């Protein structure tokens with residue numbers, strides 16, 4: 307090989323190397339090209355390794371021929387690297403672009419369930435009179451749900467309040483009321499017994515929560531429903547306090563002009579007992595199908611706490627008197643929102659729930 311042929315091979319190598327560099331599409335293939343031409347085992351080294359075949363006087367000129375070619379290829383690689391890096395950066399930035407002028411995505415706004423809303427409104431009202439919310443369990447003993455409330459096992463009122471009984475796994479339940487068997491409470495009234503045992507008068511509590519009954523379900527009866535119980539015990543508490551409190555309540559919930567009345571009622575745990583009526587919210591008292599043409603609607607049961615119940619709560623009925631009331635949250639909500647079927651409350655139908 308003479309010097310001319312050597313130069314031709316060098317220049318061919320240069321052309322191939324520059325072509326390969328131009329064709330690279332990413333930094334790692336560029337590295338491969340770099341290694342293939344300029345690396346320790348690359349083509350340039352291999353070619354230079356062959357200068358032994360040149361005449362001795364030509365050898366010193368080899369460096370002068372080869373160095374500019376190496377520099378050309380190195381420069382091309384450096385430029386290509388810069389270009390590839392800037393392309394990669396552009397691609398990344400395009401992916402991360404954020405148009406701050408786009409309109410925001412609307413947030414779906416939730417709302418409180420109408421029963422929760424109503425329960426809170428009731429609690430807010432009585433809160434103004436010093437009643438505190440006192441949570442009481444849904445699973446109760448027969449003793450607290452019935453016996454302590456003056457409803458013995460053979461009492462006819464039990465028929466109204468049949469419920470689901472839970473058999474504790476380790477109990478030898480005999481089926482008699484005093485065997486400690488557990489049940490799903492039929493009303494929030496057992497909360498009265500708990501409150502009287504846990505606190506001492508003067509006490510004013512409001513016990514909201516879920517109740518259960520063996521009930522043929524229809525538009526106005528659920529086997530699962532919500533009540534709010536009120537209990538106030540103090541010295542000198544009277545029926546007049548009860549009347550005044552409930553009047554204020556009816557006016558706050560159903561309008562200041564709403565007519566109210568007490569009717570005699572019966573509950574084993576209150577004496578006297580009353581039903582509390584308001585003027586019909588549908589016909590304003592003139593009589594319509596919604597109020598059975600009477601012009602009145604019953605919204606709750608109430609009365610003066612029976613002396614036996616006070617005693618069962620550990621209190622002396624000679625010294626303390628109590629007033630108590632219990633209302634169905636479902637019923638209050640139905641009247642306020644003009645809903646005629648309570649089954650919609652627990653049906654989980656968004657078309658209904660989204661209206662609140």
Ligand code: PHE
Pocket residue numbers: 492493494495535573576607608609630631632633
């Ligand atoms: N517990 C009664 C019921 O479920 C309501 C009530 C509560 C009546 C407190 C009087 C006093 O029907």
